[in-house]
Amino acid sequence: MRLGAIEAMRRSTELRLARTVDAARRARRFTTEVCARWRVAQLAPDAAVVVTELVENTLRHTRMAPRLALELHRDELTVRVTDDDPGEAIMREGGHPPGLGLLLVAQTSREWGCERVPSGGKTVWAVLR
Template sequence: MPTDARCLVESDESSAVVRLSGLLEPTAADRVRDALLARLSARPGPIVVDVGRLRATGDTAVRLLAEVRRTVADWPAADLLVLDPTGAATGASGDLPVCASLDEATAALARTPMAALLTVDLTPTVGAARRARELVADGCARWGVPELTEPAAIAVTEMVNNVVAHAGTPMTVLVAPRDSSLRVAVRDHSRRQPAYAGLAPLTSTGGRGLLLIDTVARRWGSTLVPDGKVVWCVMYAEDETGSRG
């Protein structure tokens, strides 16, 4: 994925470091953003963006990295840390977690609860939704949020069935807790965005899948990445407790 800033992804699969080097001008920002989103969507978990060899115009780097971090904020177990030894690229930004050394960045990654992430790769077949429901049920049981089992199963069923019916590509289902919430996402290889137009007519024979997700999730959305998209949602146990009260 060449960019004007030459975004490099470590070939070692055990590494979470992405190095940006060269001159990052505003005209290159979209291409660098796509490269970072591609990396975050391809390999679950946070990344460290090394900007030690990056030169940027104005606050281009800060705005770009902060935007990417906001974009993935609701994805399961996703985050972006910045390695900037001199502070030349990011300055005193309060929007980004900036580390001064690789050791510091590695220690920050180690504190990320990646062990809580569950994933499964699925093919676009009829049984895919059942396997996805089993995954979220396992996660809800492990993380002590049984009240989210049903809403999470509803949401992931609709996400997966949308891939089966419309995208027709392999997919990855991801589930992770964060604080008091549950994050669920389905990553596929189609850039066709789900269309949500609110309540479906009573005479409609379909189109209610996104309405169901909107009903059970506090937040949801769809993010395009270079070779597909990530559809995600966030649910809170307190919402279910309140609805029963």
């Protein structure tokens, strides 16, 4: 397979967000624009929900600025939000507020998870199809 064909199957982009009140709105807009550019606009509404929840969780539960990464591979969009806080993202039992964010992520995505990064922080990710 040619390198150009491989690149066409996998796309990625990243946005570093400041800790501001409009961070989630900026992340949503960025995600919607990227989905349109990558011709997967049908994924934009679910991706916007996931991005909003993950960015807001970082802002609410850490003192760190979130980093949003989007990757499209074939027809799957992976959303990743990374921060420098080592605390694991945990879905609250029963989904009682606060705690509905990760429940929404779980219901909206095909799969999701949380993993530590070498810098000592974590990445929360979700796969949409």
